[in-house]
Amino acid sequence: MSSRVDRMEDVLEFSVSGDRLFSADHGEVVEGWTSDVYFVKTRDVLRELGRLDAEVCAEVFAREGGVFCGVEEVRRLFLKAGARVSVEALEEGEEFAPREVVMRIRGPYGEFGLYETTLLGMLSSASGWATAARRCVEAAGGLPVLCFGARHVHPSCAPVMERSALIGGCSDASCILGAKLGGREPRGTIPHAAILIAGDTVKVAMAYDRVLPEQEKRSILVDTFRDEAEEALSVAEALKERLFAVRLDTPGERGGVTPDLVREVRCRLSMAGYGHVGVFVSGGLNPDRIRALADAGACGFGVGSYIAHGTPRDMTMDIKEVDGRPVAKRGRIPGVTDNPRLKRVI
Template identity: 60%
Template sequence: MEELRSLRDLKRINVSSDRLYSATHEEILNGYTTDVYFLRTMDILRKMGLENKVVTAEIFARREGLLAGIEEAISVLKNKNVEIWAMPEGTVFEPKETIMRIRGPYSEFGIYETVILGMLASSSGWATAAREAKKACKGKPMLCFGARHVHPAVAPVMERAALVGGADNASCILGAKLYGKEPVGTVPHAAFLIAGDTVEVALAYDAITPPDEAITILVDTFKDEAEESIRVAQALGKRLYGVRLDTPGERGGVTVELVKEVRARLDQKGFNNVKIIVSGGLYPEKISELADYVDAFGVGSYISGAHPIDMTMDIKEVEGQPIAKRGRIPGIIDNDKLIKVK
């Protein structure tokens, strides 16, 4: 597979419908996910003999956020003849603040504008949402459970971004591994529904689990959450780390009153050591309400459903001369947060 350089190259692209619809790494790096007008731009500049003019481009965001995806964006250009300055991943940026600067022949990076902006927009949106959710946790651990809400091709990107944003871990295997962590998760409702009893699953879970590994059990499948929590605690004793409440919206979801009752009943039976973890449609306001009574959170759709943060790439210099479209200030915009990375 060769890099796309011209509109003429489109004729050699034959795409079968008998494939997964997501782009492969090779397709991304060879320009197959760019907007087609960048190929037309290259044809025009080549016709004019201008395709190798050295330009400086800067990227900024339309709103405040937490930067993620910058390392992936840099990797797109690692084999290109360009210089790059960028904010470190995990940096908070303000609206219109320069996030990344690229300098080199336009032919070296022009077709990747779409790709780089998309990487930064999506990952920064997810990381920013994770930061908001984590702040609401009041210091309690937060796990990202959002992979099921997005296309599997981007699920690891999303969960990795959540870790950049402050999540303590993630359930998506590849997402956690990309960030240098081991994925975490308990057992889904499917296991309990197939087995028919929560305690039986809990005992089997214990039997296959190393002694030093914590065990957390879902307790909202069949019975009242408080009753089921006590049954599981009595069956597993000190082996039980925590119970997870994921009460569906049809039953009113997880509420402060429910958590307080489960806590009180566990304590009355002598199970003060058992933690309470909650999940299911959580968002910052609800997390904040629960945070004084809960030991950890699993957050999914609030992070995975976050809006991308619009990113813009502007050419600010051509052959060292300041330039800009109307409405923008010509020339590069200094930013002390930028670090030369290439």
């Protein structure tokens, strides 16, 4: 059984089983085993000098602006670790500017220095995903954007990514755990696999309608076997007023989902008396494509890779005070940086 890493001796004695998964479990994160080893060496050096518990103030900033996310996980990390610190931060979902201080931590260095790697990683990744989601939501102009990104990242961080997308403004998420962590119910239709195995889109649509809980909206893929407009009309005729939307996910090999395709499907549904049926779009979307498809009449979007591949916001943590004395490494301004937007979280 592992315990919190404290000294280099602990690192040298630490071993892992050969058949484990490669991702860290929650205990290993809290115990410090995902930290960079130089922070453990720092503990040994400062302990030798009698300075491990020096009172310090540290600030976190990003080199690039974006949407702030991850502070709740950092807060829980410190609480689970029993760290005696006070923390101020921006609220999750707030936009931040380049080099703006997004978090301030005060306390004995030995209480939190070990977690610099971990907290920066949490904030960096979550803010990158939230920023990508926000850009898609802005492009959608009020239409719903669902996060379908779980398949594009390692499963250990998929729930973090989808929760971050919700913080960024996505209406829903498809990953079960990610949606639940964000206080939502997971949303999504069915994959092409179900239709390919069953062999008929209408047959699947009718079975989908029979077995789904009543509160679930009936949205059906219509690009598996036949022309999208043709399948959309067939499904609408089968489910009538119970059909909420058809989903277009035409692959790139067939030209992808274009604005003209959305216009045609939207027009043919309306002309046949199914104006209540929306045209939901997924597959390789980005903000520019979302804008064009929204103008063409799409009712909502499922975004995967653009959010999942959102560029992390490089976060840096600087010590700015030691025992109440302003300090900074060369190139930085000593002392606490004023930011009235920070709010106490611990």
